[in-house]
Amino acid sequence: MSFETLGLGPNLLRSIEEVGYTDPTPIQQAAIPLIIEGSDLIGIAQTGTGKTAAFTLPMLETLERLTKDPARRGKTRALVLSPTRELVVQIHENVSAYARHLPLKVANVYGGVNEAPQKKALRGGVDLVIATPGRLMDLMGQGCADFSGLEFFVLDEADRMLDMGFLPNIRKIVKDLPKKGRQTLLFSATLSRDIEKLTKEFLYRPKTVEIGKRINPAETVRQCIHEVPKSAKLSLLKHLLHDNDLYSVLVFTRTKHGADRVARQLSKSRIPTSAIHSNRSQNQRARALQDFKDGKTRVLVATDIAARGIDVEGITHVINFDFPPNTEDYIHRIGRTGRANSQGEAISFITPEDHGPLRLLERKIRKTIYRKKVSGFNLSRSSSATKFKPYKSKESSKSSHSPKKNPRNRNQKSGNSRRHSGQRRSSGR
Ligand code: AMP
Numbered sequence: 172m173s174f175e176t177l178g179l180g181p182n183l184l185r186s187i188e189e190v191g192y193t194d195p196t197p198i199q200q201a202a203i204p205l206i207i208e209g210s211d212l213i214g215i216a217q218t219g220t221g222k223t224a225a226f227t228l229p230m231l232e233t234l235e236r237l238t239k240d241p242a243r244r245g246k247t248r249a250l251v252l253s254p255t256r257e258l259v260v261q262i263h264e265n266v267s268a269y270a271r272h273l274p275l276k277v278a279n280v281y282g283g284v285n286e287a288p289q290k291k292a293l294r295g296g297v298d299l300v301i302a303t304p305g306r307l308m309d310l311m312g313q314g315c316a317d318f319s320g321l322e323f324f325v326l327d328e329a330d331r332m333l334d335m336g337f338l339p340n341i342r343k344i345v346k347d348l349p350k351k352g353r354q355t356l357l358f359s360a361t362l363s364r365d366i367e368k369l370t371k372e373f374l375y376r377p378k379t380v381e382i383g384k385r386i387n388p389a390e391t392v393r394q395c396i397h398e399v400p401k402s403a404k405l406s407l408l409k410h411l412l413h414d415n416d417l418y419s420v421l422v423f424t425r426t427k428h429g430a431d432r433v434a435r436q437l438s439k440s441r442i443p444t445s446a447i448h449s450n451r452s453q454n455q456r457a458r459a460l461q462d463f464k465d466g467k468t469r470v471l472v473a474t475d476i477a478a479r480g481i482d483v484e485g486i487t488h489v490i491n492f493d494f495p496p497n498t499e500d501y502i503h504r505i506g507r508t509g510r511a512n513s514q515g516e517a518i519s520f521i522t523p524e525d526h527g528p529l530r531l532l533e534r535k536i537r538k539t540i541y542r543k544k545v546s547g548f549n550l551s552r553s554s555s556a557t558k559f560k561p562y563k564s565k566e567s568s569k570s571s572h573s574p575k576k577n578p579r580n581r582n583q584k585s586g587n588s589r590r591h592s593g594q595r596r597s598s599g600r
Contacts, residue, residue, distance in 0.1 A: 177203040179232050182272040187228070190268050196221035201380040203229045206356065211377040213370050214358040218506040220382055223265050223327075226251075226356050230323050231266070233354075234298060235273045237322075245296035246320030252304055252344070253327040254335055255476065256281040256453060257460060259301050262327065266299065275299060282306040283453035290315045304332065304340040311347060318348050326373070329359040329366055330499070335476070338369075345373055361499060392489075392505045394517045395543040396529070401522045404492060405436055410548045411490070411518070412442055412470070418487045419463070422472045423504050425493035433492060434472045444470040448477045475500050478507065489517045494525040498535045518543075 174187050174195055195203065198216045205212055206229035216222045234248055253259050259281045266277050278292035280302035286309070293300065293315040300307075300316070310316055324345070326332065332341065355374045359366050362381070370377055399407050411417060424430045427448040434446035445459035445468045456477065463471040464483050471483075475495065486508040495501045501519075508515025519540070521529055533539055 172200050177229075178207045179203070179228060180235065182235065183228060183232055183269060186269050186271050189271075192224070196225070198222050198380065198382045199225045199228070201382065202226065205378050205380065206230065206354070207232055209354060211354060211374040212356045213362070213374065213377045213379040214356065215360070215362050215379065215381040216358065217360050217382075218503060222358055223262055224269065226325055226327075226358065227262070227266050227269055230299075230325070230356075231270050231273060231275065233322070234275055247293070247297060247300055247316065247318055248320060249299040249323035249325070250318060250321060250348070251299070251301045251323075251325040251327060252307070252332070252341065253301065254303065254332045254337065256283060256303060257447075257456065257477070258328065259303055260457070262301050266301065277301070280307050280310060281453075282309075286310065293317075304337045304344060308340050308343060311344065321348050321353055324348055324353055324355045324373075326355075326357045326369075329357050329369060330361050330363065331503075333365055333369070342372075360503065392508055392515045392517050393541075394505065394519070395541040396519045396521050397543060397545055399520050399522065401524075404520050404522075405433065407520065407545065407548060408433070408490065408492060409437070409440055409442070410545065412437070416487065418469070419466070419483070419485050420470045420488045420490060421478065421483075421486050421504075421507050422470055422490045422492050423478065423495070424472060424474060425495075427474055429493060430472045430474055434470075437470055437472075442470055443468040444472060446472045448474040451477075475504070478504070483507075487515060489515065491517070491519040494519050494521055494528060496528050498528075498532045501532055 172195060174184055174192070177195060177200070179187070198214060198220045202212060202214055202222075202225040206226065212226075214222060214225065216225070230249055251262060253262060259279050263277060263279050270277065276292075276295075276297040277299045278289065278297040278301070280289045280293070280300055282303060282305055286306075289306070290310060290313070293310060296317070307316070326341070332338070355377075357366075357370055357374060357377070397407060408422065412420070422433060424433055427450045430446045430448045434444045437444040445462055447456050447459045451459070459468070459471065460483075462468045472492075489505050489508045491501070491504060495504060505515075505517035508517060519525075519529075529540075
């Protein structure tokens with residue numbers, strides 16, 4: 172199937188060609204025609220499936236088609252709510268690329284930065300607003316936004332917005348949106364009971380599009396586990412980073428403090444690293460992300476919330492330095508690599524405390540994750556090695572997932588296109 176058959180006009184097809192997409196992804200094939208035909212939509216899809224384009228392309232198509240209608244001029248016609256600043260910026264980047272040949276104005280609204288330009292943009296009547304719920308509520312409270320002509324309302328990453336406690340804000344925002352003539356789209360990685368309730372509250376006769384099984388990690392990500400005592404995690408991480416195949420690496424820690432500590436230690440070992448978490452200012456977070464995107468840093472250490480939706484091309488490895496306590500976080504984390512069908516690898520450090528959550532994860536994904544011994548790393552040097560008891564799942568012996576020989580065998584969106592500065596290729600040695 173090609174983009175031409177989905178009902179998109181020539182201006183959008185031109186931008187799609189310019190950004191380099193050749194074929195629509197499964198969620199795009201399923202969602203674009205339904206949105207163009209005017210249905211409310213529930214999209215259940217993991218990150219990295221192309222879901223942002225799945226809702227922005229048909230929305231832009233409809234907005235462009237009706238752009239000459241004078242009644243619609245000067246009014247905000249589409250609102251996208253997303254849980255984090257990083258995601259808002261990312262959606263904005265995508266929309267700007269897709270809408271480059273369209274006469275539409277787009278604005279971002281998120282906290283942690285000066286309100287004035289955002290107020291001005293809202294008052295000026297931009298066509299499309301991409302916002303986090305908190306800041307948008309503030310500005311709506313100050314009478315800056317006019318959503319009386321709203322045609323599209325999108326809730327992106329709805330499951331995470333609920334986790335982050337945004338529901339009361341979202342309800343207040345929705346109360347001020349017109350009910351008539353509004354098309355509502357909701358995207359979520361999972362369809363929990365709470366999300367189902369939300370869809371009944373906000374959507375009208377929605378169609379549902381579900382891509383892949385709800386809780387299966389992206390199929391393009393190879394997963395493995397290293398058993399390691401807590402005290403040896405940092406040495407193991409440094410050891411793994413000796414391998415230059417770990418080229419663009421996202422490391423997850425459970426706490427902000429932990430993220431800072433790991434970043435500090437890696438930097439001391441001359442591995443270009445930065446950290447991203449909610450204690451850092453908006454500017455620091457933006458800089459850390461940009462440096463990582465540009466390949467100036469090889470490693471980005473993040474907490475779950477800060478890393479939500481991070482879309483960096485060619486992340487080759489995700490490392491769970493701290494194993495996440497719940498399955499959803501695991502799936503979101505590993506979805507940062509292997510995006511849009513490129514190959515990626517997810518490595519999890521497992522301490523005895525993680526055996527419970529690991530067992531739960533393996534039961535949910537119906538798969539035993541490959542236990543891998545790290546060659547050349549001497550666990551017995553670790554102080555706690557004598558007390559260390561590796562975890563064996565019942566099915567370890569018939570592990571279903573062994574890694575391929577050549578981890579660099581990636582397709583078009585691979586890390587090969589990212590180039591680090593010379594010193595990084597040998598750093599950490
Ligand atoms: P998303 O799931 O929206 O975060 O998208 C993940 C990545 O896939 C982004 O980097 C997009 O630019 C990319 N992408 C989206 N649609 C396509 C497509 N049809 N072909 C190739 N890459 C795509």
